[in-house]
Amino acid sequence: MNNSLNRLIDGIVIALEREIIPRVDDAYARGQAFAVMDLLRNMRPRLQWSREITLAQVALQEAALGRVDDVCRGQVERPPAYTPAAAPSIMLDTTELEARRDRLEAEVCGVLKWLTEHRATLAAAVANSVEETLTNYMREAIKRELALTANPLFAEISRGANA
């Protein structure tokens, strides 16, 4: 997900309160909507995005960057230095874990840029191997995210009615 959980819950509550409930004519339906607000407010302090998903992504990132480091060992041109984290990811709290994920994503971006800039001077086998490692990482990340993503309701959202 690309929004924080707290902001999403706050936004849903605001939409119910300002945009939906005032326009619902039926008292029972309004009551249900107020109950949704009530529940969301109670759930908010008890919820967080799944740590397992972030942990799995960090493991993928570390594996990819470690593989790039191995492939480039002994080469004159080397990608930005990769230093595996000292503390295991499992020990981090959610904020620290997400910060590590973002730092590792930035490192993957750095290697992509390095590969583009140095491709002409790298041995073809090395360049291809780095590219394959990064591509495989991105494909796996996409696969995992798509498995968690429901089909969009853009038609319903645009029309304000069932498609």
Place this chain on the structure above:
Amino acid sequence: MYQPSETELRDRLTGFIAKQTGGPVTVGELTRYSVGFSWLTYGFEATWEEGGERQHRQLIARIGPPDGVFAPYSAVPQFVALKAIEHSGVPVPRVYWYSDSHEVLGAPFFLMEKVEGEAPLPWVPGGGAAFDDVTRAALGEQFVAGLARLHSFDWHGTPAEQLDGARDVAQAAAAQIDFWERYLRRHERQPYPILEWGLLWLRANSPRAPRISVIHGDYRIGNFLVLEGRISAMLDWELVHLGDPHQDLGWMCMRAFRGRSPLMCHLIARDELYRRYQELSGIVVDPRAVTFYEIFGTFTLAVMHVGAANCFESGNFDDLRMAAMGAQLWRLLAQLERLLSGEAP
């Protein structure tokens, strides 16, 4: 969040139109439309005197909210583009007035005529055909003809000269990549390697434009109205600029606007699109440039999703549709990855 009451908006619109027309004005009730994820759209009836004659019009107010996905907004590009091409043969609504001053409605806006019609959407339930064959053929021809007229329109010496964008055929792609990279940097809350890969690829593969044209920027199904089997208006000109005509062609060919359909925007086969567009515009289509702009378009659509998520996250814009867009970002990243890996569009 920008949320004026409808009474306040109505009063302010009345005052604004009265100032433009120099006489008394009546503005009817406002209707807010759910279409569009960026500019706010309101419809209303207005009556005024002009040159001694009573004018009665159905109008649309389009307002660029201060915290919207493309903020800060200006009404100038849309207004001058629509004004310039009013008589070009491209079906567009007539524009009346605009203002970028926040003193009138609290945000930039412009007023245009309300055109009748329904907007077919790119998302077809069950992935079936969006139109019957006869309607599709008629709309497809009109859709391509409109684009050909827009791109062959001579904008020099018209209000469209004020548009942003490239004047140099060698810089058309670079100017757009720069624009969207700036947008990405402003909105990204975390790095996305696929978008970085996209940027690197786009910079390394930019084509030279065959000419500089007025580019709609969002020319696709969902952005035109259909009335009695004809396109009554092309809408949503907020990304209008000067650039490479292949940009609009690439955009309308994107997977995002046709799903599993082999028809571009559910309207026309790719080969037929190229052939007919070339015949009507006189602009030679370079299929490699279309592919480049298809990849560029997929990149920019993904970047817009990043922007939507960030607008919502910032807390100033509570439109949940922005968060819903952001939640679908990975679908576009998947499409971009496939294109960058060399999969046929």
